[in-house]
Amino acid sequence: MSNAMDSRATESNHAQTSAADSVDAAMMATARGGYKSEEEKKREKSYGAVPKKNRYGAREFRDFLSYLLLTILGIIWIMPIVWVFLESFNANPEPYQATFFPTKYSFDNYRLLFTRTDVFNFPRMFVNTLVIACFVCIISVFFVLSVAFCMSRLRFRFRKTFMNVVLILGMFPSIMSVVAVYFILKAMGLTSSGMTIFALILVYSAGAGAGFYVMKGYMDTIPISLDEAARLDGCSTWQVFTRIIIPICRPMIVYQAITAFLSPWLDFVLARTICRTQDTFTVALGLWSMLQKEYIQDWYARFAAGAVCVSIPIALLFMFMQHFYQESMSGATKG
Amino acid sequence: MDEFRKKGRIVSAAAVKPAAKSARHGKVKKVSKDYVPPSPYSFRAAMAHGDVFTRLSIVIWGLGNFARKQIVKGILWLAIEVLGIWYFIAAGFPAIQALPELGAKPGSKYQDSEGFWHYRTVTPSVVVLLYGVCAIVILLVFVWLWALEVRSSYKAQVLKAERGHAPGFRQDLYDLTDSRAEVSLMFLPILGIFAFTVLPLVFMISMAFTSYDSNHVSKFDWVGLTNFGTVFSSRMSGDVNIHIFMDVLVWTLVWAFFATFLNFFLGMFLSMIIERKTTKGKPFWRGLFSMSIAVPQFVSLLVMNQMLQQNGAINRLLESWGWISGPLPFFTNTTWARVTVIVINLWVGIPFTMMQITGILENIPSELYEAAKIDGANWWQQFCNVTMPYIMFVLTPYLITTFASNVNNFNVIYLLSGGDPTPVGSTAGKTDLLITWLYKLTVDNSNYNLGAVIGICTFIVLAVVSLLTYHSSGSYQNEEAFR
Structure with missing residues (x-):
């Protein structure tokens, strides 16, 4: 049981760190860890066995201290989340109220959020973001898989060069190119209000090939003998890719798909530069705008309601991903 | 055999070629095993x-x-x-x-x-x-x-x-x-x-080499290195000068250092407390701390920003408890603001670190601990000689990239403090990083040329830090170690 929880915890962690554009070098180690559960259980016994030697009183005191610390920290960590949740039901929609938690509760914020669509069309934003997210998810998974496969499995000239170039490109601050991307999209005629969805899909997924490092790290742990066996059976490189490597990479594909799916929900910098009119907004941009000076008086509580609406699907997706990861992890590389 | 080798340029086949080639030339030429002629x-x-x-x-x-x-x-x-x-x-x-x-x-x-x-x-x-x-x-x-x-x-x-x-x-x-x-x-x-x-x-x-700023929106010219001169000039007037630049650069590095290493050590501390053998309900505690991950980062940052305003929820709460008489200057005093963003970043980042390190703790081979116990090592010695080296071995490349992504951590600063407090007439606030300053200069002030110069400088800083360390890390040099 403990093993199951740990792998899940690890997985969700990866989803987020890489969402923050970091190359997760620990992936390999943790991914491999998924399938040596018996060893882990054995070690779990030995790890932390030393305090046993201490006297009982001291140990109980330490236990008490650690529970106290965990409780305090737990409250700090959970408080803002509870606050958003309660604030979304606040009957009084003004910001900066006299009490920390609301005093009266109602469903009005949710009702208004989905019906009063003249200023911020939340349902429209939600659909926009969903459409963008689906396309970005498909395209970037394809890009990442094919680049990672080439980097991990094939040997060709310019392979190292490509990896170094991507590394260097990643060091340029991405914000720097936001304005340039806008001009390029404008030159392509993609900034008119009907085309921004297409533009955002293009922008979010085009660079995905550069984020191959985590996937490559995972592919590097797949035994090369599998490829060789497939080749002796007459598979071409593409067949090795689609029939051998992709099925084994399923857990990482889920992880990659979900991070790609999440990026349009979380990014607001690019969206702010590209979407100039209300009806093209994405959820992140809309929520951000609700807290600007001109709207905050009316939209404060509805912002909280919108935040809860966005968090629920993302949290569900998270849990789903962890389940899937867990299941496929146990079968993949053993077979 | 030849057909097979030609057909699939797989790794093992590629590894044979350079050896054959150097033998033919009769001199020993050192090539990496990935070398493709x-x-x-x-x-x-x-x-x-x-x-x-x-x-x-x-x-x-x-x-x-x-x-x-x-x-x-x-x-x-x-x-x-x-x-x-x-x-x-x-x-x-x-x-x-x-x-x-x-x-x-x-x-x-x-x-x-x-x-x-x-x-x-x-x-x-x-x-x-x-x-x-x-x-x-x-x-x-x-x-x-x-x-x-x-x-x-x-x-x-x-x-x-x-x-x-x-x-x-x-x-x-x-x-x-x-x-x-x-x-x-x-x-x-x-x-x-x-x-x-x-x-x-x-x-x-x-x-960066043009005069594209707020005064030359439609027509601008090439100006060579003038913009670099402006950024590094010591004149006190103007939007940008060496003093503001150095201020922001130093704060960026300080921020990246604390954001990376405080997160790392406190996250490790937390995960080790949870992983103590006598702690009951480990899944519950992990779940509790990872709750904050499920909420999108920009939402929690915006909420934090609201809560920490002068008349926001935190100040209200503390005042109603009678702990403080006036509001705390979270985003109005330089030191307060800088500490606040680092602390809030801990709130955002520790759950990630915690779960990462939990995964690694689970992976440490048990033989190492058994051997340490047989040698009579106490808890602290085990930590210093087994746990810590193992974590560092796995996480060094990760720490480097985290440092780099913290230098470029746009969201936390922009959504949380917006760079405040900003001195009157200055383009950069006291908590602005190079990246948020760049964003303000380009998007808010249309000084594209200066923004580009700062972007190039950020790149140079990052490149120096990460290329040096990344190229010496194991995951780059020995990518086939696990096959």
Whole structure:
């Protein structure tokens, strides 16, 4: 049981760190860890066995201290989340109220959020973001898989060069190119209000090939003998890719798909530069705008309601991903 | 065997080649085991050994392919040549010619044949610059394609001589799925990276050498290194000078240092408390701390920003408890603001670190602890000599990239403090990082040239820090360690 929880915890962690554009070098180690559960259980016994030697009183005191610390920290960590949740039901929609938690509760914020669509069309934003997210998810998974496969499995000239170039490109601050991307999209005629969805899909997924490092790290742990066996059976490189490597990479594909799916929900910098009119907004941009000076008086509580609406699907997706990861992890590389 | 090796350029086959090659030359040449020898069908070889068709294909693309009965390939090359030349005549060369001037002066008038005055419609310089940069990039690609085409002709000639016939179009297509799979697989991803990463970067970098700021929105000129001079000037007036720059740079590095290492050590501390053998309900505690991950980062940051305002929820709460008399200056006092963003970043980051380190703790081979126990090591010695080295071994590359992403951590600063407190008349706030300052300069103040200079400086800082460390890390040097 403990093993199951740990792998899940690890997985969700990866989803987020890489969402923050970091190359997760620990992936390999943790991914491999998924399938040596018996060893882990054995070690779990030995790890932390030393305090046993201490006297009982001291140990109980330490236990008490650690529970106290965990409780305090737990409250700090959970408080803002509870606050958003309660604030979304606040009957009084003004910001900066006299009490920390609301005093009266109602469903009005949710009702208004989905019906009063003249200023911020939340349902429209939600659909926009969903459409963008689906396309970005498909395209970037394809890009990442094919680049990672080439980097991990094939040997060709310019392979190292490509990896170094991507590394260097990643060091340029991405914000720097936001304005340039806008001009390029404008030159392509993609900034008119009907085309921004297409533009955002293009922008979010085009660079995905550069984020191959985590996937490559995972592919590097797949035994090369599998490829060789497939080749002796007459598979071409593409067949090795689609029939051998992709099925084994399923857990990482889920992880990659979900991070790609999440990026349009979380990014607001690019969206702010590209979407100039209300009806093209994405959820992140809309929520951000609700807290600007001109709207905050009316939209404060509805912002909280919108935040809860966005968090629920993302949290569900998270849990789903962890389940899937867990299941496929146990079968993949053993077979 | 030869067929097999040719068919699949798999790793083991590639590893055999360099050894054979160096043996033939009779000298020991050190090559990495990933080394792939250059193709024998080089441009130089094509010029030296090509026949008349191969050489003529310099002028008429695909001629060499036609001569070797590779009709479809020849047609494709010819089509690319025609398209390319048509593009350069119609748009490419005019765009490149306009680059030095960056478009005409605005407001110039001309008189038509009937004596009416018209204002010339002027293309904004930024569009001229964009098209010029695009045309140069396309020109480079065109030249590269040209070299490819000559090599393709030469290859057809050689293969025809060796086998009696050059591979047909069907065979070429099959090769794209097999021995040259990297071409078909990488084409679209590289196109995407080129169009939306490389091109914008070249474009932005070129802006650093122009006068594109709020005073020159439609027409600007090349100004050489003037902008670098402005950023590094010691004049106290102006939006940007060396003092503000150094302030922001130092704070960026301090922030990245604390954000990375405090997160790391406190996250490790937390995960070790949870992983204590006597702690009950481990899944519950982990779940509790990972709750904050499920809430999108920008939402929790915006909420935090609201809670920490002068009259926000936290100050209200503390006042109602009677702990403070006036509101705490979370984002109005420099030191308060800087500590606040670091602490809030801990709130955001520790759950990630915690779960990462939990995963690694689970993976430490139990033999290490058993051996340590047999040697009589106490808890602290086990921690210093087993746990810590193992975590550091796995996480060093991760720490480096985290440091880099913290230098570029736009969201936390921009959404949380917005760079506040900002001194009156200054473009950079006291909690602004280079990246948020850049964003403010470009998006809010339209000083694109200065923003570009700061972007280049950020890149240099990052490149120095990460290239040094990343290239010495295990995951780069020994990528096949786990196979």
